[in-house]
Amino acid sequence: MPSNNSQPIPVKQFQPKSQFTNWIGILPFFVFIFVFLIFPSLNLFSGAFKDQQGNFTLANMKFLSNPYVLKSYATSLQVSIITSLVGGIFGFFVAYAIVMGNTPRWMRSILTTFSGLAANFGGVPLAFAFIATLGRTGFITAILKNICYANAAGVQVCPFNPYDNGFNLYSLTGLVLTYIYFQFPLMILTITPALEGLKKEWREASENLGASSFQYWTRVALPILLPSILGSTMLLFGSAFGAFATAQALTGGSIDLVTILIGQQIRGDVLNNPNEGYALALGMVVVMAFMIVGYTILQKRTTRWLKL
Amino acid sequence: MSYLELSNVKKSFGTTIAVDDFNLSIAQGEFVSFLGPSGCGKTTTLRMVAGFELPTSGQISLQDKNLTYLPPNKRNVGMVFQSYALFPNMTVADNIGYGLKVTGKPKKETNARIKEMLGLIHMEEQHNKFPSQLSGGQQQRVALARALAIRPQVLLLDEPLSALDAKIRLELRLEIRRIQQQLGITTIYVTHDQEEALSLSDRIVVMSKGKMEQVGTPAQIYTSPETEFVANFVGQINLLPVKVVSPTQGKVKVGEQILQAGKFGHLNGNPIRLAVRPEELNHGFIEGANNLSGKVEAISYLGSIVRIRLDVEGNPISMDVFNERKLTIPSVGDDYQVTFPVEACWII
Amino acid sequence: MKTKRINFWAFFWVVLAFLYFFLPMYGTLDFSLRMKKGVLSLLAYQKVLADPQFLASFRYSAIMGVITVIFSILLFVPTVYWIHLKMRQLRPLVEIITILPFIIPVIVYVFGLIRTFSGPPFQLTLTPFKTDILMVAGYIVLAMPYMFRAIDVGMQTIDVRTLTEAAQSLGANWAQILFNVIFPNLRTAILSGALISFALVIGELILGDFLARPALGPYMVEVGRDMAYQPAALAIMSYALTWICLGLITLFSRSNNNQRQILGR
Numbered sequence: 065m066p067s068n069n070s071q072p073i074p075v076k077q078f079q080p081k082s083q084f085t086n087w088i089g090i091l092p093f094f095v096f097i098f099v100f101l102i103f104p105s106l107n108l109f110s111g112a113f114k115d116q117q118g119n120f121t122l123a124n125m126k127f128l129s130n131p132y133v134l135k136s137y138a139t140s141l142q143v144s145i146i147t148s149l150v151g152g153i154f155g156f157f158v159a160y161a162i163v164m165g166n167t168p169r170w171m172r173s174i175l176t177t178f179s180g181l182a183a184n185f186g187g188v189p190l191a192f193a194f195i196a197t198l199g200r201t202g203f204i205t206a207i208l209k210n211i212c213y214a215n216a217a218g219v220q221v222c223p224f225n226p227y228d229n230g231f232n233l234y235s236l237t238g239l240v241l242t243y244i245y246f247q248f249p250l251m252i253l254t255i256t257p258a259l260e261g262l263k264k265e266w267r268e269a270s271e272n273l274g275a276s277s278f279q280y281w282t283r284v285a286l287p288i289l290l291p292s293i294l295g296s297t298m299l300l301f302g303s304a305f306g307a308f309a310t311a312q313a314l315t316g317g318s319i320d321l322v323t324i325l326i327g328q329q330i331r332g333d334v335l336n337n338p339n340e341g342y343a344l345a346l347g348m349v350v351v352m353a354f355m356i357v358g359y360t361i362l363q364k365r366t367t368r369w370l371k372l
Numbered sequence: 373m374s375y376l377e378l379s380n381v382k383k384s385f386g387t388t389i390a391v392d393d394f395n396l397s398i399a400q401g402e403f404v405s406f407l408g409p410s411g412c413g414k415t416t417t418l419r420m421v422a423g424f425e426l427p428t429s430g431q432i433s434l435q436d437k438n439l440t441y442l443p444p445n446k447r448n449v450g451m452v453f454q455s456y457a458l459f460p461n462m463t464v465a466d467n468i469g470y471g472l473k474v475t476g477k478p479k480k481e482t483n484a485r486i487k488e489m490l491g492l493i494h495m496e497e498q499h500n501k502f503p504s505q506l507s508g509g510q511q512q513r514v515a516l517a518r519a520l521a522i523r524p525q526v527l528l529l530d531e532p533l534s535a536l537d538a539k540i541r542l543e544l545r546l547e548i549r550r551i552q553q554q555l556g557i558t559t560i561y562v563t564h565d566q567e568e569a570l571s572l573s574d575r576i577v578v579m580s581k582g583k584m585e586q587v588g589t590p591a592q593i594y595t596s597p598e599t600e601f602v603a604n605f606v607g608q609i610n611l612l613p614v615k616v617v618s619p620t621q622g623k624v625k626v627g628e629q630i631l632q633a634g635k636f637g638h639l640n641g642n643p644i645r646l647a648v649r650p651e652e653l654n655h656g657f658i659e660g661a662n663n664l665s666g667k668v669e670a671i672s673y674l675g676s677i678v679r680i681r682l683d684v685e686g687n688p689i690s691m692d693v694f695n696e697r698k699l700t701i702p703s704v705g706d707d708y709q710v711t712f713p714v715e716a717c718w719i720i
Numbered sequence: 721m722k723t724k725r726i727n728f729w730a731f732f733w734v735v736l737a738f739l740y741f742f743l744p745m746y747g748t749l750d751f752s753l754r755m756k757k758g759v760l761s762l763l764a765y766q767k768v769l770a771d772p773q774f775l776a777s778f779r780y781s782a783i784m785g786v787i788t789v790i791f792s793i794l795l796f797v798p799t800v801y802w803i804h805l806k807m808r809q810l811r812p813l814v815e816i817i818t819i820l821p822f823i824i825p826v827i828v829y830v831f832g833l834i835r836t837f838s839g840p841p842f843q844l845t846l847t848p849f850k851t852d853i854l855m856v857a858g859y860i861v862l863a864m865p866y867m868f869r870a871i872d873v874g875m876q877t878i879d880v881r882t883l884t885e886a887a888q889s890l891g892a893n894w895a896q897i898l899f900n901v902i903f904p905n906l907r908t909a910i911l912s913g914a915l916i917s918f919a920l921v922i923g924e925l926i927l928g929d930f931l932a933r934p935a936l937g938p939y940m941v942e943v944g945r946d947m948a949y950q951p952a953a954l955a956i957m958s959y960a961l962t963w964i965c966l967g968l969i970t971l972f973s974r975s976n977n978n979q980r981q982i983l984g985r
Contacts, residue, residue: 089802090810096795097817100833100857105824108832157733165730175734178741180966181959184916187923188940189958192951197747201948204747245744248737265457268424269515271444272451273471273522283474287461299822306825309925309937313944323827330831330930338835345828352823369461369502 109349111342124343133344136320140305141351143236143321147243148300154244155251156293162252163259176256179249186246191313194242198226198233234315242314243307247300254299258292290366298359302352322348375400375558376421376526381430383416390416392582394430398560398575403552405561405569408579409605414562417579418528421560422451434525450519454531456511458503464514465490465499471522489517492551509540516548520555527552527559533568545572566606570594578602596635600720603647610653610689611645611720622719627685631662635718645720650679652716653691661711664689668706682708745959752952764953768943771950777939781928784852784935785921788859789914792867795860797910800871801902804880818868821861830926833858851931858927863917870916874909912969919965923958 115121127133162172197203205226212222222228232238262285270280286293308323317324322344329341374397381394391413398404406414419425421432423444432439439447458467468489472482490496493513503511512532519527529548533541549572552559563569569576570590578585578593578601586598597603600611614624614631622636624646633646657663666684678701680691691710693699702708755763768774803810821829837844837854844850860867883905887897903910928935944951 086802086806090799090807090814093795093799093814096857096860101817101820101829101861104832104836105829107836108828111835154733154736157729158737161727161730161733165727165734167730167734171734171738175737175741181963182741184919184962184966185959188925188937188944189923189955192940192944192955193744193748193959195944196751196952196955197744202747203750204743245740248740252737263455263457265453265455266459268422268444269451269453269457269459269518270470270474271424272422272447272449273474273518274445274448275470275474276445279474283470284459284461288459302822302825306827308825308827309941312925313941316945323825326827326831327926327930330827330834341831342835345831348825348828349823352825356823369504 105349108342109346111339112346114339116337116339124337124339127337127340127343128347132320133325133347136322136325137347137351139236139320140322143239143243144301144304147240147247147304148297150240151244151247152251152293152297152300155248155296156255158248159252159255159259163256175252179252182249183246183253186307187309188313190242190245191310194233194238194245194314198238198241200227200233202233234318236319239311239314239319242310243304247304250300250303251296254296255289255292258289262288287366291363294359294362294366298355301355305348305351374398375402375435376560377431377433378417378421379431379433381417381420381427381432383413383420383425384428389582391420391427394584396577396584396587398558400558401556403549403559403561403572403574405563405573405576406579407563407566407569407576407606408585409564411581412579413582414564414577414579415530418451418530418560418562421526422449422528423447448522448524449526449528450522450524451528452512452515452519452530452532454534456503456508456515456535458511458515458518460503463500463502464495464506467503467514468518468521470518475522485521489521492520492554493517493547507540508536509544512536512544513547516551520551520557525558527557529559529561531562531564534563534565541568548572570606578605580605596718597647597720600645603720608650608690608692610648610650612648612684612687612689613643614646614719616644624719626664626687629664629685631664631717632714633717633719634713634715637719646717647720648712648717650690650692652712653689653710654712655691655693655709656711657709658711661713662717663709663711665707665709668702668704668708670704671701680708682710748952748955748959752949752956755949764949765957768950768953768957773934773939774943777934777936780934781922781924781936784855784859785918787856788863788921789917791856792860792863792917793910793914796864796867796871796913797903797906798898800868800875801880801898804875805884814868818864821865826862826926829861830858830930834930845931848933851933855927855931855933855935859917859921859924862924862927863920866916866920867913870909870913871906874906877909878905908972911972915965915969919962922961 112124113120113122115123158175161167162175195202198205208224208226209222211224212220215221233241266284266288267280270284271277275283306323308321308327311317311319311321311324312327317328326341326344326348329338329344332338376398378394378396381391382389383391394413394417396404406417408414416425420427421439423439423442423446427440430440434447434449459470462470465486469482469486472485477485486499487496490499493516495510495513495517498506498510503514506514512535516529516532532548533544536544545568548561561569561572570593573590575587575589576593577587580601586593586602593602593606597606597609603609603611612626614626617623617625617630622633624631624633624644626646631646664682664684666682666689668680669683669688670681672679672681673695676695677692678695678699680693680702682689682691689710752764753760753762755761755767799814803814833854834845836842844854880902883901884897887901892900922936924935925937925941927933929938929941940951940954943954
């Protein structure tokens with residue numbers, strides 16, 4: 065609906081006396097948001113530029129260049145980028161298979177329903193589920209462990225025991241595997257509407273004009289999908305970058321993600337200068353802001369044809 | 373001389389037969405329309421020529437080359453879709469040049485062709501616009517140019533005008549015919565609009581329920597429909613239930629009024645009906661022609677035409693007359709005499 | 721209509737997705753039933769349900785969830801209503817504000833919340849009751865993207881203006897309009913927002929953990945540290961709870977299945 069239909073409704077007692085009266089209706093919301101969202105955030109960010117006496121300083125920024133901190137950012141970025149790319153690509157293919165692959169209807173409805181469930185299933189229970197499945201005594205680990213045979217020398221070898229082959233669930237690899245559990249369903253949920261928006265006629269027109277399937281994808285379908293793909297990837301990145309509970313419950317805080325570091329800072333068991341903790345938190349928001357700015361620029365470029 | 377040949381083409385989806393026993397040969401440069409209601413198989417037939425559907429049996433050949441199972445991107449037939457199907461992420465020029473780019477034509481040739489096509493559809497100014505900035509009519513012109521840019525051997529149009537406003541539809545209809553004649557391109561045009569088919573085509577294929585009902589020039593289709601379906605679907609028609617008086621002479625009667633059929637086969641089957649178009653009827657009585665008397669039941673103004681509905685022995689009959697100044701319009705309930713030439717009516 | 725063969729790759733990806741979904745689920749279920757050596761049993765579940773701490777933390781989180789839902793509704797329904805009715809020009813701004821909890825990582829937000837309100841002049845963390853106020857405020861903010869969107873979508877599907885005018889012409893005052901006209905017509909939307917918020921509060925770890933309140937999230941972490949089989953049972957129970965919440969949403973929003981919701985973590 066256009067926004068210009070906000071004329072006052074023609075009943076007397078409801079007629080606003082001024083623009084000011086209108087604001088009263090939404091005042092509670094803005095007060096609440098200011099007190100419990102904006103103010104704490106600003107407080108935190110301004111704290112990043114203060115020393116413990118409350119004077120302005122840039123010293124906390126130096127803390128961000130501490131190799132330990134830098135490594136935590138690198139780890140967080142690594143996990144977020146890998147899981148959003150792998151999960152995104154995987155989710156994209158699954159969504160594509162659901163929308164266009166002539167898969168049986170019952171499979172499709174089960175998959176979409178479970179995407180809703182899995183995308184919503186994060187936090188501590190997800191970590192538990194993976195521990196029960198891929199942990200040292202987990203269900204799949206047990207199956208793989210028991211695939212054994214006697215080699216030429218008569219020695220029992222179990223070549224598939226993951227924990228003998230460098231796999232560890234409580235590591236970065238394990239974290240990535242676990243995150244993908246909610247990442248790819250999130251991709252399925254967000255990209256399916258875009259895939260459904262691809263018109264059958266575009267493919268036909270493309271074929272009709274002599275293009276191969278590959279050319280159709282690179283020149284027509286992907287450019288059209290790109291804005292949605294970018295948006296979804298952005299969401300995936302954010303959800304991995306900010307994740308705390310799964311990592312905490314899975315690795316007990318032994319992998320230094322930025323979120324884990326901030327958690328330790330809140331408990332006060334690592335750093336003793338709270339303002340350095342604020343800088344740590346500000347850094348996360350700056351990363352998110354960079355991602356959003358980058359996303360917006362890309363979005364503008366890829367949707368030139370949409371906006372006109 | 374057959375250019376595009378469809379022989380015994382059949383298409384079924386599961387147990388439903390969409391097209392059956394389709395035989396047609398189209399000459400080079402000919403404009404053929406497939407006309408019929410939705411679901412009659414006309415679009416399916418077109419899509420088999422384009423390669424989007426494979427016939428269940430039968431053969432399609434173009435210049436004696438078998439096309440039947442060739443993939444769509446190897447056929448060199450241009451298709452225009454009802455929904456335009458322009459690529460939204462490309463400008464007008466890029467859309468038109470797409471077919472040349474993907475087949476690796478030199479840039480110079482591509483650009484020259486784009487220019488030529490823009491000229492053909494009179495849209496040089498809009499070459500840099502995106503489809504979303506164009507009107508429906510403009511989009512469909514671009515789609516036409518895009519299909520023609522690859523110099524296809526056959527042009528296929530799938531209800532290209534049905535998504536457009538009435539006025540634009542007429543305008544674009546004339547343009548399609550102009551471009552088709554200018555290029556002399558063999559064209560198949562699918563439509564459910566009889567006016568489009570009649571005004572554009574060299575030949576019309578009327579289809580119903582997957583079968584060809586009649587093939588012929590617009591004049592043949594209109595003046596001598598071979599089946600009741602064609603007679604009903606193309607134009608307005610009066611179908612008067614009649615009884616045979618003389619099978620050899622083609623004399624029939626409605627009530628006690630004797631009529632002479634212009635064309636008749638063997639008049640043995642009952643019930644039979646006499647077909648006559650409303651515009652063939654005139655007010656009055658002419659010796660030697662067919663004459664009927666009835667009562668005026670309703671009168672409707674259709675702008676340039678006035679349609680008078682009569683009741684003749686309990687059967688409704690319509691008569692169309694030009695809305696001229698000199699016209700005297702009867703009143704409802706009047707007794708009314710109408711006459712029509714013997715050649716204008718036939719037995720169905 | 722068309723009888724095409726199933727595309728091999730489509731099939732491959734779908735099967736892979738199935739495995740990724742169900743193996744951990746199955747693994748967890750299997751694991752949770754093996755507490756008694758050699759036999760399948762519900763012992764792990766019995767232990768969890770018999771743990772007074774579980775019951776206490778579940779009750780605490782459930783109560784927090786209900787309170788959060790009530791206050792969210794009271795805060796957001798009038799706000800969204802007012803925006804739809806009179807302040808349409810504010811919608812873009814409010815939309816941006818409501819997705820802020822997606823952009824600011826939860827831990828960062830909670831960090832700010834704690835540091836701001838634990839010290840003077842607010843000192844909201846001194847007593848459990850005051851801390852709970854802070855908890856609810858935090859939950860409301862975290863659930864805001866879902867709650868707001870659900871109500872906003874619901875509000876778009878009903879003609880707010882006409883309903884309001886009709887109620888007014890019948891002599892209703894505006895509390896009556898809200899409670900007798902707007903709320904009932906938004907039932908489905910409010911309910912799906914409420915369920916998703918409730919599920920979020922139940923599963924939330926960070927607020928309860930760092931404000932040291934006996935919520936279900938911190939309890940689960942603790943169990944995960946100390947026990948082997950109970951966590952699997954807890955995970956299955958969470959699956960079931962999320963499942964029920966989502967199932968209820970689908971049930972209530974019948975035709976409206978484009979309203980897919982995603983919980984934060």
